[in-house]
Amino acid sequence: MGEEVKLFGFYLSPFSRRVELALKLKGVPFEYIEEDLANKSALLVQYNPVHKKIPVLLHGGRPVIESLIILEYIDETWDGNHAILPKDPFERALARFWVKFIDDKVLGALWMSFWSDGEMQKNFMEQLKEYLQLLENELKGKKFFGGDTIGIVDIAANFITLWAIVLQEVAEISLINEENHPILCNWIEEFLSSEVVKESLPEKEKLFAYFHANKEIIFATKAPAY
Amino acid sequence: MGEEVKLFGFYLSPFSRRVELALKLKGVPFEYIEEDLANKSALLVQYNPVHKKIPVLLHGGRPVIESLIILEYIDETWDGNHAILPKDPFERALARFWVKFIDDKVLGALWMSFWSDGEMQKNFMEQLKEYLQLLENELKGKKFFGGDTIGIVDIAANFITLWAIVLQEVAEISLINEENHPILCNWIEEFLSSEVVKESLPEKEKLFAYFHANKEIIFATKAPAY
Numbered sequence: 001m002g003e004e005v006k007l008f009g010f011y012l013s014p015f016s017r018r019v020e021l022a023l024k025l026k027g028v029p030f031e032y033i034e035e036d037l038a039n040k041s042a043l044l045v046q047y048n049p050v051h052k053k054i055p056v057l058l059h060g061g062r063p064v065i066e067s068l069i070i071l072e073y074i075d076e077t078w079d080g081n082h083a084i085l086p087k088d089p090f091e092r093a094l095a096r097f098w099v100k101f102i103d104d105k106v107l108g109a110l111w112m113s114f115w116s117d118g119e120m121q122k123n124f125m126e127q128l129k130e131y132l133q134l135l136e137n138e139l140k141g142k143k144f145f146g147g148d149t150i151g152i153v154d155i156a157a158n159f160i161t162l163w164a165i166v167l168q169e170v171a172e173i174s175l176i177n178e179e180n181h182p183i184l185c186n187w188i189e190e191f192l193s194s195e196v197v198k199e200s201l202p203e204k205e206k207l208f209a210y211f212h213a214n215k216e217i218i219f220a221t222k223a224p225a226y
Numbered sequence: 227m228g229e230e231v232k233l234f235g236f237y238l239s240p241f242s243r244r245v246e247l248a249l250k251l252k253g254v255p256f257e258y259i260e261e262d263l264a265n266k267s268a269l270l271v272q273y274n275p276v277h278k279k280i281p282v283l284l285h286g287g288r289p290v291i292e293s294l295i296i297l298e299y300i301d302e303t304w305d306g307n308h309a310i311l312p313k314d315p316f317e318r319a320l321a322r323f324w325v326k327f328i329d330d331k332v333l334g335a336l337w338m339s340f341w342s343d344g345e346m347q348k349n350f351m352e353q354l355k356e357y358l359q360l361l362e363n364e365l366k367g368k369k370f371f372g373g374d375t376i377g378i379v380d381i382a383a384n385f386i387t388l389w390a391i392v393l394q395e396v397a398e399i400s401l402i403n404e405e406n407h408p409i410l411c412n413w414i415e416e417f418l419s420s421e422v423v424k425e426s427l428p429e430k431e432k433l434f435a436y437f438h439a440n441k442e443i444i445f446a447t448k449a450p451a452y
Binding site for chain 2: 050059062064065066069070072073076077089090092093096097100101134
């Protein structure tokens with residue numbers, strides 16, 4: 001597959017960072033194109049006319065859309081030395097289950113635990129507690145969700161390892177901590193100590209500055225810029 | 227793969243019907259177990275402790291959960307003579323894109339167009355119009371979303387072919403019709419004329435009776451029993 005690979009992303013987005021990490025794990029060279037989400041490029045709209053969102057992976061001129069779908073595409077297209085999904089169908093289904101759980105349940109509960117208040121916040125925090133416990137159990141006895149190496153669940157959970165930690169500092173709330181989530185915290189440390197992961201995450205200071213500067217507007221809209 | 231296959235489902239659920247259709251397309255023999263969703267079995271809770279929902283596919287004693295994940299599992303586990311996903315990675319990504327679009331966008335807009343009123347209903351109907359047009363375009367020149375045969379997008383869209391049509395009659399609203407969606411209507415006809423599909427759908431009269439009898443409670447909760 002000698003065809004050109006381009007990634008349309010946004011510096012602070014955990015979703016385009018997922019794709020970036022997967023490409024780097026596979027050793028696929030690519031050109032990164034930063035999108036201005038307040039003023040989306042004509043190319044982005046052309047390649048993703050339905051959602052007009054990043055990330056878009058362009059491979060040989062053809063667009064692949066939706067971060068999790070892109071991760072599967074990357075795994076199916078480039079063998080590399082790093083498997084993103086397990087080979088066994090049952091293990092694949094399990095990985096997909098946790099990925100969907102993270103996207104459908106954990107991300108929303110985490111986000112809203114930071115950006116709501118009162119009874120609503122209390123409810124989201126209770127949900128989140130339960131979800132984090134499930135992840136804690138799932139990680140028991142393993143280095144990564146993917147086993148000995150970073151897999152699709154780890155990549156999908158990148159939000160927890162940096163964005164959530166930064167939000168804890170911005171909001172001065174401790175939701176994920178050593179005391180309640182020793183296994184999850186150990187996983188975060190392992191994940192962040194990988195060189196490829198380090199190259200695929202935004203700088204912590206920039207993320208902090210973004211959330212801090214946009215506190216009010218994010219609280220009002222419940223949505224980040226990405 | 228001579229191991230026992232069981233499907234925990236609910237007669238009226240489009241989600242367990244997806245799995246049923248996929249198993250039948252593949253020619254996989256299975257035992258069907260109807261769940262009483264008001265009084266879930268201990269087995270269902272044991273096999274799907276996180277969501278406690280149908281469908282659950284049990285294969286050789288191991289549970290696979292979430293209808294779309296089960297469809298991919300079935301395709302990866304049993305070759306059969308019927309491919310549920312395309313073989314080419316780009317075509318697979320495209321199919322997954324439309325499946326996600328149907329689940330994340332179309333189903334919600336369809337459902338809420340029937341079960342809301344006033345300004346809210348108007349907004350959902352406008353969204354739906356746009357979504358149906360996208361599906362109409364995607365089907366252009368094809369018999370099924372999957373091409374000449376029923377694929378994962380067709381299976382995921384089973385809701386449109388029967389549940390939506392029944393809801394139109396219950397609510398006396400015409401959202402999908404020959405005039406505005408000739409291609410989609412032709413696809414519905416093709417889909418429903420397949421013998422395997424017919425065996426994998428609830429009886430129209432029973433579905434009508436369920437929605438009709440539960441009109442008020444569904445309107446209030448915005449959720450069906452399944």
